[in-house]
Amino acid sequence: MAADDDTRRTRHRGAGEAPMNIGPLAPAGAGGAVLLEVRDLVKRFGGLQALDRLSFEVRAGEVLGIIGPNGAGKTALVNCITGFYACDGGTIRFRGEEIARLPMHRIGRLGIARTFQNIRLFRRMSVLENVVAAQREWVARPLRSLLVRDPEVFRRPALELLERMRLAGRADQPAGTLAYGDARRLEIARALAARPRLLFLDEPAAGMNEQETEALTGDIRLALELVDSVVVIEHDIELIRALSNRIVAMDYGRKIAEGSAESVFADPRVVTAYLGTGGD
Amino acid sequence: MIQDHLFFTGINILLAWSVYIILLSGSLSFANGAFMAIGAYLAGVLTVKAGLPLPAALPIAGAATGVLGALLAYPALRTRGVYLIMVTTGITFCVQVLLENIDYIGGVGGFGGMSGASLWQVGVLVILAGAGLWWLSRSHLQRLLDAVREDDQVARALGIDAVYLKVVCFGAGAALAALAGGLFSHYMAFVRPEHFGVLVSVYVVLYVVFGGVNNLWGALAGAVLLTLLPELIRGLAAWRPLVFGALIVILLLVRPEGLLPWRRTTIRAGPGTAEPGKRR
Numbered sequence: 095m096a097a098d099d100d101t102r103r104t105r106h107r108g109a110g111e112a113p114m115n116i117g118p119l120a121p122a123g124a125g126g127a128v129l130l131e132v133r134d135l136v137k138r139f140g141g142l143q144a145l146d147r148l149s150f151e152v153r154a155g156e157v158l159g160i161i162g163p164n165g166a167g168k169t170a171l172v173n174c175i176t177g178f179y180a181c182d183g184g185t186i187r188f189r190g191e192e193i194a195r196l197p198m199h200r201i202g203r204l205g206i207a208r209t210f211q212n213i214r215l216f217r218r219m220s221v222l223e224n225v226v227a228a229q230r231e232w233v234a235r236p237l238r239s240l241l242v243r244d245p246e247v248f249r250r251p252a253l254e255l256l257e258r259m260r261l262a263g264r265a266d267q268p269a270g271t272l273a274y275g276d277a278r279r280l281e282i283a284r285a286l287a288a289r290p291r292l293l294f295l296d297e298p299a300a301g302m303n304e305q306e307t308e309a310l311t312g313d314i315r316l317a318l319e320l321v322d323s324v325v326v327i328e329h330d331i332e333l334i335r336a337l338s339n340r341i342v343a344m345d346y347g348r349k350i351a352e353g354s355a356e357s358v359f360a361d362p363r364v365v366t367a368y369l370g371t372g373g374d
Numbered sequence: 375m376i377q378d379h380l381f382f383t384g385i386n387i388l389l390a391w392s393v394y395i396i397l398l399s400g401s402l403s404f405a406n407g408a409f410m411a412i413g414a415y416l417a418g419v420l421t422v423k424a425g426l427p428l429p430a431a432l433p434i435a436g437a438a439t440g441v442l443g444a445l446l447a448y449p450a451l452r453t454r455g456v457y458l459i460m461v462t463t464g465i466t467f468c469v470q471v472l473l474e475n476i477d478y479i480g481g482v483g484g485f486g487g488m489s490g491a492s493l494w495q496v497g498v499l500v501i502l503a504g505a506g507l508w509w510l511s512r513s514h515l516q517r518l519l520d521a522v523r524e525d526d527q528v529a530r531a532l533g534i535d536a537v538y539l540k541v542v543c544f545g546a547g548a549a550l551a552a553l554a555g556g557l558f559s560h561y562m563a564f565v566r567p568e569h570f571g572v573l574v575s576v577y578v579v580l581y582v583v584f585g586g587v588n589n590l591w592g593a594l595a596g597a598v599l600l601t602l603l604p605e606l607i608r609g610l611a612a613w614r615p616l617v618f619g620a621l622i623v624i625l626l627l628v629r630p631e632g633l634l635p636w637r638r639t640t641i642r643a644g645p646g647t648a649e650p651g652k653r654r
Contacts, residue, residue, distance in 0.1 A: 216525060222641055234533060242513060285532075288533055
């Protein structure tokens with residue numbers, strides 16, 4: 095099955111493209127090939143311009159942080175890229191392939207996974223089932239999965255992911271009964287089960303205190319080993335600082351700054367967006 | 375007499391399962407009375423007008439209705455919740471009026487001449503359908519369907535083609551309802567469009583709600599109890615609908631998740647921790 099999966103991964107690769115590094119993350123600051131390229135993305139809700147010709151890229155091997163005040167359009171951005179919203183303009187290329195008009199499940203199968211700001215687990219299924227249902231080998235072959243009854247096929251890889259996210263002890267518990275922090279980590283484990291190349295974390299530390307956020311930072315580091323690149327959307331400056339190689343700052347659906355943590359947090363436009371202008 | 379009751383109980387079990395199959399993917403269908411009607415008439419036309427034997431006519435009617443159901447599902451499933459209930463109820467009304475206006479099959483007057491259905495045939499069909507659903511409940515597909523039912527958007531983001539699964543389930547449910555309809559019409563020898571009014575669709579959904587929506591035994595128990603109980607209290611024949619309604623109301627007050635509400639966990643953390651008898 096492993097060989098099968100490798101061919102499936104290769105199939106989506108552009109013909110002339112260099113092979114992608116699937117190993118552990120490249121060292122900080124390394125500029126790999128462009129994994130995701132967003133150009134002039136536009137999303138409107140009625141009169142509100144949620145995304146206003148936004149452009150950025152995610153390179154293989156990096157952790158990109160996206161910051162911005164509430165309503166800056168961060169979640170709208172994730173929703174557009176993952177197909178939850180149809181965007182009103184612009185292009186999104188993932189590994190060279192245009193994905194802006196693909197149905198959601200096709201985008202997922204190409205290798206983009208996400209977590210949700212408001213946790214969305216399969217609450218009545220067990221923790222283990224949440225992970226197993228997302229396993230990449232079978233999501234694309236539902237009718238053939240009717241013939242798969244051996245739980246051993248799923249158990250070990252799923253338990254490894256749960257182990258990694260410190261949830262192995264809760265495997266048989268209904269997901270709806272998990273504590274908040276555990277639920278956050280289960281969302282990450284479930285996303286990893288889809289074996290994505292690019293993982294979006296939408297405010298993973300929302301509602302957590304300092305210690306919880308610190309622990310989560312370690313957990314996310316462990317998750318990073320399994321994917322090519324991660325985009326973290328977050329308010330928590332410490333988390334962003336600890337994880338990201340590069341930061342994009344947004345306000346009113348536009349990119350207002352981009353670069354290293356030091357340069358972005360020192361940027362007057364970023365300071366203004368967060369704290370308001372001095373005269374107010 | 376007893377044979378009649380057993381036959382109609384079997385038909386109702388099949389119909390309850392036809393609703394249950396569609397519910398597996400998270401859609402509630404009030405169109406299964408219509409699919410039963412189409413199967414009843416189609417099988418009747420094939421035996422009476424085309425001279426086919428019943429064992430040949432039945433699968434043809436089932437397959438044709440299944441395809442029709444899938445075709446109807448594609449636009450119908452763009453709606454959800456209450457709107458899907460309205461759309462599927464609308465299908466039931468439309469089919470009834472359609473049958474009333476086709477003179478070829480007797481219109482309002484009805485269509486007769488069918489024969490050859492017997493108790494053992496419905497028994498075989500119940501066993502086959504039950505075995506299929508039991509197999510499904512232990513396959514990986516059950517988990518994919520559970521994920522779709524819990525949150526179809528998240529399932530799609532993980533790469534599961536939720537729309538496809540919903541359409542397949544709708545088609546399968548329609549086919550099973552049509553098989554039940556075909557047997558019904560060949561047992562009754564004569565059917566009229568009014569046999570398949572919207573009440574049939576509602577009753578069948580109530581069997582499933584009464585018995586429990588989370589496993590195949592709930593639908594079975596609901597169909598058996600609600601078919602036979604009213605017969606046991608024949609002295610109250612005139613009050614039958616009232617007894618029926620009161621039973622539903624009482625059950626939903628006392629056991630809102632139905633008579634047999636448990637959901638079987640499809641996979642557990644390890645052979646050591648598996649407790650086959652334990653269900654939740």
